[in-house]
């Protein structure tokens with residue numbers, strides 16, 4: 138489905154849409170506070186971005202190093218070209234160990250691969266143990282946010298769900314009470330699990346270890362009660378040195394939720410005593426995306442979710458409107474990289490405000506990528522005919538000063554007298570929620586001519602310059618949008 | 628062709644231009660009083676921090692905590708610290724630790740900027756005991772407080788503290804031999820500031836910052852998700868006295 142259509146369903150309930158918007162803005166505000174408390178924040182972002190760029194330039198070498206070191210620590214390393222191979226590998230490991238019941242901590246990669254469904258088809262029960270993920274799993278849904286999977290669900294709905302599935306009191310909505318019920322329920326699941334599956338936040342080439350970050354502690358229970366631990370990661374999760382973690386862990390939680398670090402940052406270097414540890418490295422198109430000088434940097438993403446929280450479109454349309462595992466600005470560039478034909482409307486789910494790029498802890502040029510995607514989609518003929526025709530018409534108008542003037546004159550003198558039914562008909566999507574603003578009596582060119590030659594070029598450009606400096610200063614102090622506006626003005 | 632070879636070949640073909648790996652040396656965030664900052668950070672992330680003078684004061688303080696007074700079953704991984712009701716070496720499966728009320732463990736490092744304590748799994752027979760317990764108590768030396776996470780990783784990776792971080796004696800800078808941190812040997816000095824701790828030598832180690840928490844239901848913070856409901860960090864000035 139097109140993003141705009143799916144979003145229309147979401148905003149059909151304005152109260153919920155407003156609540157969703159506010160909840161995410163609250164998280165964004167916490168992020169700002171946390172980032173501003175670190176004096177070297179911009180330096181950290183810069184260093185993180187450089188580490189990622191360097192790693193991608195030598196990814197094959199680092200993966201080989203990681204494979205060798207991890208194997209030496211007793212980890213069984215597997216390589217999967219795509220989602221299907223990943224799912225087959227995991228299933229095979231589980232079947233070899235006669236596993237019936239698996240607990241899982243959060244992993245967007247296994248979501249991307251559709252692992253749960255695959256295992257369930259083969260008679261293996263999978264229980265997601267992150268509270269938010271458990272909620273969406275019990276509802277038969279997918280996460281709507283990469284860090285806050287159940288951000289779209291209200292506590293009354295969780296209460297109803299838990300009442301039906303976990304036997305909590307009817308009508309109970311207290312988050313504390315509901316979380317306690319989930320704790321008791323999940324504890325039993327941990328205790329009866331035969332195997333645990335976790336994601337990976339960072340994998341360290343120089344040591345062969347990897348790091349998993351959670352607030353609930355569910356990854357650690359997943360990886361320490363059952364003897365069998367399977368960790369699944371995309372190949373882009375690699376970092377060269379253990380010391381690089383100092384940079385990334387300082388950025389990750391602050392960007393995600395405004396915490397200085399997650400409650401648990403667990404480092405795994407080999408299996409637990411008497412246990413088995415498997416690690417599945419998944420490509421699934423990443424090695425293709427790497428080649429793109431326009432979109433390859435999207436692989437630097439550390440999945441903090443900050444770009445989702447800040448995005449005016451995401452906040453008002455909900456994660457499910459993107460129709461993909463990863464929503465928000467990062468999803469809008471990554472998903473078309475996976476399959477442009479399947480996600481041609483996502484790069485348009487963007488106001489080009491640029492706020493995402495300003496908050497991204499690894500400085501991915503998200504707004505530029507989305508803009509570039511639009512160009513690409515038009516060239517590939519993946520936009521609807523009416524958009525192509527109207528853009529061509531606009532091109533014609535903007536190319537010729539005479540047609541431009543004529544169009545302006547017609548709009549001002551004829552357009553405003555047109556009947557409403559003609560102006561606000563079904564074809565005018567823009568006019569659905571908006572009124573055409575009152576049109577000025579005179580054009581800019583007319584006003585400029587009236588002022589005469591008084592305003593000399595020199596003073597004008599000086600004025601622009603100081604405005605730009607102002608913008609830069611604002612940008613540095615974190616008011617990203619002001620900075621961006623200035624860039625657009627340029 | 629194996630998947631590994633196919634993937635690596637494709638990555639090599641598609642590799643973006645090479646660029647340098649940046650240096651991690653910088654004047655990262657430091658504090659006038661890292662211990663005070665650490666204690667404040669622990670409180671901010673929902674934990675409780677208490678500073679005591681020595682081992683005797685530590686034991687008094689632990690015994691006076693409500694969580695230990697109410698506890699039926701306590702596991703202390705530190706010899707001579709607190710009460711210990713379970714011999715972990717005699718426990719077959721970690722599942723048997725399901726009813727542990729309080730776990731007392733040692734931290735090797737503390738980080739002032741974020742209230743995190745580094746706990747190495749090397750000394751813990753069943754690491755699940757850190758998560759199955761209802762309440763967690765961590766003991767760490769004031770000498771082991773690092774200003775920021777970079778400094779913490781420098782120590783964890785055996786880079787030592789030459790010049791930059793202060794407080795370390797020359798003889799503490801030598802990277803320690805692997806195996807030196809076997810269980811029960813914690814008193815031999817691994818709490819000392821500046822002791823290099825090689826990260827990869829233990830199959831498990833983690834930063835713990837505050838108790839287990841979640842905000843997955845309508846962004847309301849709830850303490851006590853799947854792991855410990857409370858975290859108490861005891862900072863000890865003279866641990867080895």
Ligand code: SF4
Pocket residue numbers: 392437438439440441442443444445467493496497498499500501503
């Ligand atoms: S693109 Fe950047 S801001 Fe968005 S989730 Fe990834 S790392 Fe975070």
